[in-house]
Amino acid sequence: MEIDATGVCSTCHEFARVEPQTRQWFRTDADLAAHLETARQRRSGEFDCLHLLSGGKDSTYALYQLVARGWKVHALTLDNGFISEGAKENVRRTVADLGIGHEFVTTPAMNEILRDSLDRHSNVCQGCYKTIYTLAVARADEMGIPVIVTGLSRGQFFETRLVPHQFEAGRFDPDEIDRTVLEARRVYHHTEDAVTTLLPQQRVFDDDAVFDRVEFVDFYRYVDVDLSEMYEFLERRAPWVRPADTGRSTNCLVNVAGISVHRSERGFHNYAEPYSWDVRLGHKTRDEALEELDDEIDPEEVARLLAEVGYEPKGQGVLTAWYQSRDGSDLDPDELRAFLRERLPDHAVPAAFVRVDEVPLAASAKADPDLLPAPTRFHRQGGEGVAPTTPTEETLAEIWAEVLGLESVGATDDFFDLGGASL
Numbered sequence: 001m002e003i004d005a006t007g008v009c010s011t012c013h014e015f016a017r018v019e020p021q022t023r024q025w026f027r028t029d030a031d032l033a034a035h036l037e038t039a040r041q042r043r044s045g046e047f048d049c050l051h052l053l054s055g056g057k058d059s060t061y062a063l064y065q066l067v068a069r070g071w072k073v074h075a076l077t078l079d080n081g082f083i084s085e086g087a088k089e090n091v092r093r094t095v096a097d098l099g100i101g102h103e104f105v106t107t108p109a110m111n112e113i114l115r116d117s118l119d120r121h122s123n124v125c126q127g128c129y130k131t132i133y134t135l136a137v138a139r140a141d142e143m144g145i146p147v148i149v150t151g152l153s154r155g156q157f158f159e160t161r162l163v164p165h166q167f168e169a170g171r172f173d174p175d176e177i178d179r180t181v182l183e184a185r186r187v188y189h190h191t192e193d194a195v196t197t198l199l200p201q202q203r204v205f206d207d208d209a210v211f212d213r214v215e216f217v218d219f220y221r222y223v224d225v226d227l228s229e230m231y232e233f234l235e236r237r238a239p240w241v242r243p244a245d246t247g248r249s250t251n252c253l254v255n256v257a258g259i260s261v262h263r264s265e266r267g268f269h270n271y272a273e274p275y276s277w278d279v280r281l282g283h284k285t286r287d288e289a290l291e292e293l294d295d296e297i298d299p300e301e302v303a304r305l306l307a308e309v310g311y312e313p314k315g316q317g318v319l320t321a322w323y324q325s326r327d328g329s330d331l332d333p334d335e336l337r338a339f340l341r342e343r344l345p346d347h348a349v350p351a352a353f354v355r356v357d358e359v360p361l362a363a364s365a366k367a368d369p370d371l372l373p374a375p376t377r378f379h380r381q382g383g384e385g386v387a388p389t390t391p392t393e394e395t396l397a398e399i400w401a402e403v404l405g406l407e408s409v410g411a412t413d414d415f416f417d418l419g420g421a422s423l
Contacts, residue, residue: 015280025162025174025221026154029069032222035147036071045144047074049217052132052150053094053102054078055087055251059151060094060240061230062219066149067098073149075102076139078132080124080254081110082305086243087251093239105135109198111309114254116194118311120370122265124258130188130195137189138201140214149217155278157218186211220283227284257305260297265314269293318404320375321350322359330355346414351375386412 053075095102117127262270275289352375360371388394397409
């Protein structure tokens with residue numbers, strides 16, 4: 001990613017070029033109504049759809065709109081053991097106000113799933129997503145419900161399943177994108193992790209036809225609403241009150257621990273990417289996104305939550321650049337650093353460089369960082385460094401080596417060059 005002189009990133013420039021095509025992928029209320037009719041014809045049970053109600057603002061707003069549009073809804077909420085009482089009360093008041101069926105679901109393996117999610121993704125959200133998707137598909141299939149409705153934001157679509165190059169003129173095909181997403185879902189539910197290993201409901205995916213019987217509909221693909229309008233509606237129409245004890249999230253207490261781990265291990269807020277897409281798509285203003293990302297994190301609370309889950313955070317990650325070379329040879333790290341220093345601030349210049357034959361891709365066609373090889377050494381500017389000579393230098397070198405996970409630190413080494421960061 002590159003930032004130009006006006007502070008605009010290369011992703012924004014790329015998106016501006018393909019934005020007209022992306023708009024064609026999103027649908028309308030009329031398309032949502034067509035889905036309703038199809039669902040009613042396909043259902044073998046009492047309900048048109050199963051709605052994933054987290055207790056947060058997005059899913060609550062979506063539920064009210066579904067009921068207003070005539071859907072007969074059964075709602076499902078995952079209790080991961082850390083849902084605030086305020087959020088649970090929001091759920092109870094909402095379903096009572098609408099007069100719809102609802103159930104809380106959970107699993108005794110939840111802490112193991114959260115621990116695995118932190119280890120794999122440096123956040124808790126991925127584990128909860130896969131858990132609720134698995135439980136929801138099993139429940140919908142059992143109840144004869146043909147559609148599961150999610151409250152994912154438009155920004156989350158681009159974070160999890162869409163990439164801008166899919167929308168380039170000459171290759172854009174909404175149906176092909178949908179087929180790719182469906183195939184990625186099949187792979188997703190057969191990729192081994194704590195959810196696939198520990199949930200007995202995972203057996204529902206042994207029958208591949210379940211992906212035809214139960215489809216996912218993303219509400220915000222069809223309905224475009226900005227953040228201020230959503231809050232205004234909830235304040236005026238719904239008995240929804242923002243919980244006072246959940247920080248940035250509007251339903252989950254452990255989420256703050258996931259945010260802290262992601263910042264520590266990966267160097268940035270795990271909501272930054274979907275929120276940046278919400279801004280590009282007009283779902284949020286930049287100021288609204290920044291305000292929501294401005295978390296007050298209590299280190300003692302984070303430590304308590306992580307101890308309860310049983311997760312020990314990894315050390316600070318090393319800022320690494322992976323690259324491909326035309327002739328397959330390693331490039332000189334000093335030359336790479338000099339090139340990048342002319343274009344990036346010091347803290348953004350990688351501490352390690354790793355050549356790869358090809359960049360591994362996830363099922364979403366995005367680069368998969370978990371499959372990239374770890375750096376085997378860091379690159380000092382100008383060679384092996386100078387040994388510390390004074391007691392102060394020796395003490396600082398020992399501290400830096402311990403914190404950064406290095407065998408040794410030289411007296412002239414640069415903190416950022418060695419992988420240090422402001423965190």
